[in-house]
Structure formats: C-alpha cells, structure tokens
C-alpha cells in the first residue's frame with residue numbers, strides 16, 4: 001500500500017475549513033491584499049493591516065472583539081474572512097527546573113479531513129535568557145541515527161502560521177503579552193520584561209527542508225512592529241542542507257547552528273546521513289561564506305557526545321582544527337538516550353577532557369546542561385512520550 005504524503009513546500013496561504021484564512025502567518029502584504037478583496041481602499045488596506053498586525057502580534061489578540069479601534073461592522077466582516085483560532089493545547093508540563101513543554105494540536109487548513117497533527121514546543125528559562133525551542137515539521141525525512149525524531153516518518157511540513165502559533169501560544173501561557181498573567185512558577189530571565197527572549201529552531205524537523213514556511217515565520221517573528229524578537233536572538237539549526245545555507249543568511253538573516261556531530265565523513269555519513277549528499281568539506285565551505293558571519297555573529301556547531309563513537313581527544317583536536325577558520329561557537333550536547341537508541345552518553349570525565357581541549361583552543365563554556373529531563377523535553381526526545389502513551393492507549397484498546 002502506498003501512502004501519499006502531503007509535503008507542501010509552498011508558503012502560500014491556505015484557507016481554513018470554514019473558507020476563512022488563518023491570519024497568523026500571513027505577511028502584511030497578504031493581509032492588505034485580502035482587505036483589498038473586501039473592497040477597502042489602498043490607504044485603508046495599509047492602515048487596517050497595520051492595526052491587525054499590532055492587535056495580533058503585539059497584543060496577542062485571539063478575538064476580533066478586542067480590536068477597539070476597528071468598528072463593529074468591519075470587525076464582523078473581518079471575522080468572515082480571517083480565522084484567529086489558536087491551536088488546542090493537548091498538554092502542558094512543567095519540569096522541576098522550570099522547563100515547560102507543550103503539546104499543541106493543529107488541523108491542516110487545506111485538508112480538514114486529514115487527522116490533526118501534534119507538535120511539541122519547549123521553553124527553557126535561564127538566568128540571562130528564556131529560550132523557546134520551536135518545531136518546523138511533524139517528524140523528519142532525515143534519519144540521524146542518534147535522534148528519536150529521525151525514527152519518525154515525516155508527516156507534514158508545518159505552515160508559517162503553525163510555526164508562529166507555537167511562539168504566540170507560549171507567549172500567552174507565559175504572560176508575555178501586555179496585560180498577561182505570568183505563571184507563579186515561571187522564571188523570567190533577570191533584566192528582561194519578557195519570558196521569551198530567544199527562539200531556536202531546534203524542535204522536530206529539518207527547518208531547511210521547510211524553507212519557505214520557516215523563512216516567512218521567522219521574518220514575521222522578527223518584525224519590529226510585531227513579535228519583535230531580534231534576528232540575533234533567533235537561531236536556526238540545520239543538519240546541513242548546504243544549498244539553503246546561503247539563502248538563510250541572505251533572506252532570513254538569523255543566527256545559524258550546524259549539527260556537526262562528527263569530524264570525519266565516514267562517521268558523519270552514519271550519524272547524520274545527509275552528509276552523504278553534502279559532505280563535511282562542502283558544509284564547512286558554506287559556513288565559511290555564510291552571509292553576515294563575523295566574530296560578533298558566530299556560527300554554533302552542535303556536537304552530541306556519544307560514548308566511544310565521537311568523543312576521543314583526537315576527535316576534539318580535529319574539531320578545533322576543522323573550525324579554525326570559521327567564527328564559531330561549540331556546543332557539546334550530552335546525548336539524551338531514548339527507548340531503543342543504540343548509543344550511550346559519553347562518561348562525564350570524557351566530556352570534561354573533550355571540553356578541555358575545546359576550551360584551550362579558546363571556546364568558552366561549551367557543554368550544554370541537560371534541561372527538562374524529567375518531562376522528556378530534551379533534544380531528540382520530543383514527542384517520544386506522546387508516541388508511547390498512544391501505543392499504551394492503543395494496546396489498552398486492543399484488549
């Protein structure tokens with residue numbers, strides 16, 4: 001039996017089942033265009049598009065009734081054209097270290113009869129920042145051997161609206177919109193008025209295989225008249241889709257992270273199989289020439305610590321040598337095991353010895369502290385618990 005996947009790469013807006021267009025995820029020009037179809041003059045299109053933008057992205061309005069500077073009559077018309085429905089929250093878990101994990105449920109606007117998809121988003125508070133880890137796809141087409149998402153088939157790309165909805169929902173739940181209520185257990189980074197200061201595209205999926213939607217979502221998220229998250233505080237992580245790296249710098253202009261994980265092609269071919277298509281040399285060349293890269297705007301290289309696989313001193317030295325000519329930060333990630341994984345995390349003294357070599361080469365504090373382990377919110381674990389629960393439910397059903 002063959003299964004037709006709905007892998008839509010376009011970022012063209014798609015109407016909701018009601019025929020209404022989800023407003024979150026439309027560009028300002030697209031909103032204005034819709035207003036034009038409603039018969040508004042060009043001047044009014046621009047003015048109303050800016051008002052809607054402000055209500056939705058600055059004030060977090062999920063209801064046209066809040067839009068006090070728009071007449072009741074026009075609000076009713078807008079309600080017939082635009083959809084402001086937020087995704088359903090399936091679950092919200094809070095870790096004892098303050099990390100929060102949400103499971104959101106989305107319906108595909110273009111295919112209302114398709115089953116809804118579930119997507120995980122994680123918030124990680126630290127003393128100097130609050131980072132939201134956002135998903136770009138449901139599942140992943142790639143099959144990195146240490147990553148749990150890699151064992152799940154790609155279900156579909158998320159739309160720009162669905163990527164942004166993760167940010168909007170997290171902002172709402174953390175009380176980041178004006179007048180919002182901050183949860184009493186929520187940590188807010190010192191000196192910041194917002195709980196979410198940074199976004200990382202490090203949830204489920206390969207963002208550069210959903211380029212158009214990710215680009216659209218990040219340009220909206222960084223718009224100064226809207227969500228206003230600075231491009232310097234947005235990091236896109238890729239396993240190495242080389243042809244899309246330069247466009248990411250040119251067209252999106254966010255910070256780049258590379259899932260390196262190995263310093264030799266033979267090993268990287270196994271850990272990150274996209275390496276067979278775009279090997280290390282091509283990947284590193286794309287990094288050297290990443291538009292905007294400088295010592296003030298470094299590329300982050302992620303390196304997962306796998307016991308007896310990639311964690312020797314020789315690997316550390318080769319890592320430093322490979323990155324010598326690139327403005328780089330190094331992020332050593334303790335491997336997060338998942339049920340059925342074939343790897344173990346390196347021992348702590350091995351990680352320290354590896355980190356020492358990296359440190360001596362001038363890279364500061366390179367080991368990422370694991371967060372949210374009690375709620376399975378760590379890298380590569382996203383959605384595993386949900387899948388397991390579902391299996392349990394299924395098993396119960398079968399009895």
Ligand code: SAH
Pocket residue numbers: 144146147148201202203204205206207237238239258259302304333334335336337338379380381
């Ligand atoms: N697809 C993109 C972004 C999502 S993965 C990418 O691969 O870069 C985000 C990061 O988590 C990547 O660096 C990935 O290699 C890492 N990761 C995946 N599974 C992991 C695991 N089990 N333990 C530690 N890090 C993991």
Ligand code: SF4
Pocket residue numbers: 140141142143144147148149150151203204205206239259
């Ligand atoms: Fe996909 Fe990234 Fe996981 Fe590789 S590490 S399977 S690219 S999500």
